[in-house]
Amino acid sequence: MSSILESFADALRQAMEKSQPLYIRGGGSKYFYGNPLAEKTIPLDVTGYQGIVDYEPSELAITARAGTSLQELENILAQQGQMLAFEPPHFGKPATLGGSIASGLSGPRRAYAGAVRDFILGVRLLDGQGREMSFGGRVMKNVAGYDVSRLMAGSMGTLGILLEASLKVLPRPEMERTLCFATTMERALEWMRSYATRPLPVSATCFSDGRLYVRLSGMEAAVVAAQKQMGGDVEENGETFWESIRHHTHTFFHGRPILWRLSVKPTTAHLPLPGEQLIEWGGALRWFAPAEAVAANEVRRLATAAGGHATLFYGDRDGILVFQPLSPVLLRIHQRLKQQFDPAGILNPYRMYPEF
Amino acid sequence: MQRCELIRQLLAILPPDSVLYETEDLRPYECDALSVYRQLPLAVVLPCTEAEIIEILQLCHRERVPVVARGAGTGLSGGALPHAQGILLSLARLNQINEIDPLACQARVQPGVRNLAISQAASSYGLYYAPDPSSQIACTIGGNVAENSGGVHCLKYGLTVHNILKLRVLTIEGDVIEVGAEAYDSPGYDLLALLTGSEGMLGITTEITVRLLPKPESAQLVMATFSDLAKAGEAVANVIQSGIIPAGMELMDNLTIGAVEDFIQAGYDRQAAAILLCESDGMAAEVTTEIEKIEHILRASGAIKVEIAQDEAQRQLFWAGRKAAFPAAGRISPDYYCMDGTIPRKHLARVLSQIERLSAEFNLRCMNVFHAGDGNLHPLILYDANESGELHKAETFGARILEICIAAGGTITGEHGVGMEKLDQMCLQFSDAERELFLAIKAAFDPQALLNPGKAIPSLHRCAELGAMHVHHGQTSFPELPRF
Numbered sequence: 001m002s003s004i005l006e007s008f009a010d011a012l013r014q015a016m017e018k019s020q021p022l023y024i025r026g027g028g029s030k031y032f033y034g035n036p037l038a039e040k041t042i043p044l045d046v047t048g049y050q051g052i053v054d055y056e057p058s059e060l061a062i063t064a065r066a067g068t069s070l071q072e073l074e075n076i077l078a079q080q081g082q083m084l085a086f087e088p089p090h091f092g093k094p095a096t097l098g099g100s101i102a103s104g105l106s107g108p109r110r111a112y113a114g115a116v117r118d119f120i121l122g123v124r125l126l127d128g129q130g131r132e133m134s135f136g137g138r139v140m141k142n143v144a145g146y147d148v149s150r151l152m153a154g155s156m157g158t159l160g161i162l163l164e165a166s167l168k169v170l171p172r173p174e175m176e177r178t179l180c181f182a183t184t185m186e187r188a189l190e191w192m193r194s195y196a197t198r199p200l201p202v203s204a205t206c207f208s209d210g211r212l213y214v215r216l217s218g219m220e221a222a223v224v225a226a227q228k229q230m231g232g233d234v235e236e237n238g239e240t241f242w243e244s245i246r247h248h249t250h251t252f253f254h255g256r257p258i259l260w261r262l263s264v265k266p267t268t269a270h271l272p273l274p275g276e277q278l279i280e281w282g283g284a285l286r287w288f289a290p291a292e293a294v295a296a297n298e299v300r301r302l303a304t305a306a307g308g309h310a311t312l313f314y315g316d317r318d319g320i321l322v323f324q325p326l327s328p329v330l331l332r333i334h335q336r337l338k339q340q341f342d343p344a345g346i347l348n349p350y351r352m353y354p355e356f
Numbered sequence: 357m358q359r360c361e362l363i364r365q366l367l368a369i370l371p372p373d374s375v376l377y378e379t380e381d382l383r384p385y386e387c388d389a390l391s392v393y394r395q396l397p398l399a400v401v402l403p404c405t406e407a408e409i410i411e412i413l414q415l416c417h418r419e420r421v422p423v424v425a426r427g428a429g430t431g432l433s434g435g436a437l438p439h440a441q442g443i444l445l446s447l448a449r450l451n452q453i454n455e456i457d458p459l460a461c462q463a464r465v466q467p468g469v470r471n472l473a474i475s476q477a478a479s480s481y482g483l484y485y486a487p488d489p490s491s492q493i494a495c496t497i498g499g500n501v502a503e504n505s506g507g508v509h510c511l512k513y514g515l516t517v518h519n520i521l522k523l524r525v526l527t528i529e530g531d532v533i534e535v536g537a538e539a540y541d542s543p544g545y546d547l548l549a550l551l552t553g554s555e556g557m558l559g560i561t562t563e564i565t566v567r568l569l570p571k572p573e574s575a576q577l578v579m580a581t582f583s584d585l586a587k588a589g590e591a592v593a594n595v596i597q598s599g600i601i602p603a604g605m606e607l608m609d610n611l612t613i614g615a616v617e618d619f620i621q622a623g624y625d626r627q628a629a630a631i632l633l634c635e636s637d638g639m640a641a642e643v644t645t646e647i648e649k650i651e652h653i654l655r656a657s658g659a660i661k662v663e664i665a666q667d668e669a670q671r672q673l674f675w676a677g678r679k680a681a682f683p684a685a686g687r688i689s690p691d692y693y694c695m696d697g698t699i700p701r702k703h704l705a706r707v708l709s710q711i712e713r714l715s716a717e718f719n720l721r722c723m724n725v726f727h728a729g730d731g732n733l734h735p736l737i738l739y740d741a742n743e744s745g746e747l748h749k750a751e752t753f754g755a756r757i758l759e760i761c762i763a764a765g766g767t768i769t770g771e772h773g774v775g776m777e778k779l780d781q782m783c784l785q786f787s788d789a790e791r792e793l794f795l796a797i798k799a800a801f802d803p804q805a806l807l808n809p810g811k812a813i814p815s816l817h818r819c820a821e822l823g824a825m826h827v828h829h830g831q832t833s834f835p836e837l838p839r840f
């Protein structure tokens with residue numbers, strides 16, 4: 001592994017000398033996500049740096065190299081009755097741990113258990129100058145120094161090559177059961193909020209095509225008691241259903257030329273957008289597939305008014321930025337941070353914002 | 357700028373009762389809860405609005421005057437220690453809860469609001485704010501964000517960073533930034549995470565949107581008594597290994613038990629080597645089942661006695677003992693020094709016995725009371741500052757404990773922050789390149805280093821000197837770590 005590490009550092013140093021932009025490439029499952037790469041960018045494959053470094057179930061923590069297959073990692077956890085509670089979307093077999101952290105995406109359990117950033121305990125990375133560094137650790141609490149580890153989540157590979165990460169893991173719930181209700185979008189939104197304000201073991205919610213799905217997770221006693229309070233029909237294929245939402249294999253996501261992701265305040269009412277919507281996270285996440293041409297500005301205006309932002313998740317960009325633009329002061333801070341981590345600006349330039 | 361000119365300009369921004377400059381008025385602000393470090397600032401300002409703070413920052417930025425923020429001053433690492441050439445900016449008067457949105461399970465609060473006040477205000481909606489530091493009646497939410505504070509229940513419910521959604525922050529230039537959102541994520545880098553735990557070094561927080569949780573239907577507490585501290589440590593691992601995440605899991609050693617019993621008679625067994633408190637919360641039916649499982653595991657792990665609190669009063673009493681541990685230490689010793697290292701749980705027994713040996717070596721008593729579920733140790737070193745040399749001995753003992761924590765794969769601070777106190781240990785935990793990056797992050801927000809200068813991140817020079825000193829005495833603690 002140390003020779004692979006050396007080769008990464010070499011590649012970085014050479015790229016720096018030649019001002020050669022690099023694309024840090026994991027499994028490629030999330031290649032679609034982000035702004036198009038700068039011209040003449042060459043890929044740097046980082047999948048070779050893989051393997052579990054340390055896993056002790058009683059510590060509730062796993063440390064693995066960034067190139068480790070997400071599937072393999074989750075299988076190993078499952079053997080010990082544990083899981084990554086943020087349910088990272090795979091979007092394909094080759095998905096790696098590093099790509100999952102860099103893209104910062106989390107699945108159905110996010111609103112109830114936390115996002116990928118919430119489970120990061122520590123990272124090891126190479127900065128843009130090829131310097132190896134470690135932040136955070138393998139322990140549950142650590143406030144020594146700034147929280148560079150969590151900063152890596154969602155940084156889209158613009159701050160460094162992620163080498164290794166330690167993540168908090170959780171026991172799999174003793175029981176999971178999915179309830180299903182036929183209802184309108186308005187009612188579904190109301191119910192999602194009502195559940196959130198009550199001490200119920202809800203671990204995922206989704207509204208799609210006239211149906212509200214609610215997953216309960218926990219001890220059998222809790223799941224049964226909650227089901228009694230809530231009613232609804234039991235969805236027999238609950239597990240398959242949530243997998244399809246998590247990995248976007250559900251029919252809602254089939255054959256969509258354009259998909260918007262609106263992250264909004266959970267109490268936001270039904271958003272009047274021309275097309276179909278699928279709602280998750282207790283109302284806080286709205287997937288929107290336009291039925292007709294819709295102005296990006298209009299989508300972003302609605303999302304902003306709802307306390308959030310809109311991402312052009314995939315589809316023909318036609319000059320539209322994938323991520324919602326930042327305020328000038330925030331952009332300045334982003335540029336300065338980027339400059340410190342990657343002074344030559346060689347790591348995934350443009351991927352996040354055209355300014356860096 | 358001359359001190360009197362600075363005061364004159366501050367008085368032009370603020371009403372007279374918001375600027376303190378007489379020595380006797382400055383005294384209450386000369387230290388935080390780590391009172392071995394004391395320093396008077398040039399002036400203390402007590403603004404009431406964000407607009408006033410903006411003007412104060414613009415003035416300080418223009419005139420290159422250091423600014424140290426202060427919440428309630430309960431910090432345990434000297435984070436709010438004033439700067440001799442700077443002003444102390446108290447956020448205590450920004451103490452309004454701006455909005456509680458029960459349907460969204462969110463509250464928007466000013467930084468000077470006390471931690472417990474949020475839960476009290478949310479209570480009528482059946483909601484609460486989960487992180488519960490023992491200092492929660494006094495400490496402010498602004499201070500919690502700056503330290504990423506934890507509490508007894510953070511094993512299950514997370515630290516401050518997991519329970520806040522959005523911050524309004526002023527840069528040293530007086531610009532407003534908003535990081536995070538009322539939604540669950542926001543575009544760009546996760547500056548919300550970066551700012552949490554940044555010890556007032558990157559910006560001044562003026563508003564916090566916190567996440568509220570529904571109050572659990574039921575909570576139950578088990579108290580397990582052990583005749584062997586190592587067994588208690590193993591019991592902690594066994595509970596977690598079984599797939600249970602208790603709402604809280606706290607351990608106390610024999611010295612703590614005695615001190616607490618003298619103080620509030622919580623009903624702990626004085627003969628015990630250790631007491632483990634383990635709480636379950638959730639739906640009533642779930643709690644009953646979980647408590648049965650916990651009880652079984654604790655017995656199987658060698659507990660000599662396992663008691664379930666009979667009623668709410670007894671549950672509160674068992675907790676009261678744990679919560680009174682710090683004041684109890686204050687009763688059996690003139691002074692105590694609280695450490696905050698975190699280690700992987702599996703090393704609990706070994707590290708505790710190493711601490712015991714050090715206690716004998718330094719001839720200073722040490723109480724152990726800590727967040728066992730997280731592996732977050734709080735050794736309380738008992739000493740008497742009036743005995744010459746004892747403070748120094750206590751500090752050396754503490755430093756050795758932190759070195760043990762690093763060697764065990766842990767960290768020098770789990771929740772109290774680096775502040776002024778642990779600058780030297782930062783040199784041990786991080787390499788030059790890592791500390792350089794920290795300094796660079798600081799510079800990205802605050803290029804002139806005016807916000808809380810000298811805290812949290814040691815200068816490269818300091819670490820180089822420290823490295824030289826260690827070698828000079830021929831007793832380098834970590835020869836394998838690169839120093840220069």
Ligand SMILES: Cc1cc2nc3c(=O)[nH]c(=O)nc-3n(C[C@H](O)[C@H](O)[C@H](O)COP(=O)(O)OP(=O)(O)OC[C@H]3O[C@@H](n4cnc5c(N)ncnc54)[C@H](O)[C@@H]3O)c2cc1C
Nearest residue numbers: 427428429430431435490496498499500502505506556561
């Ligand atoms: C008896 C006792 C028990 C404790 N128990 C716990 C515990 O269980 N868990 C735990 O984590 N901690 C605990 N602490 C430590 C302390 O209470 C926490 O660190 C707390 O968060 C500090 O809050 P404060 O308002 O007192 O902040 P202060 O001590 O006033 O300041 C702390 C730091 O925050 C900065 N700061 C304050 N407000 C702002 C702001 N608005 N913007 C930017 N920076 C700011 C200051 O500059 C300083 O660096 C305990 C302390 C005591 C004395």
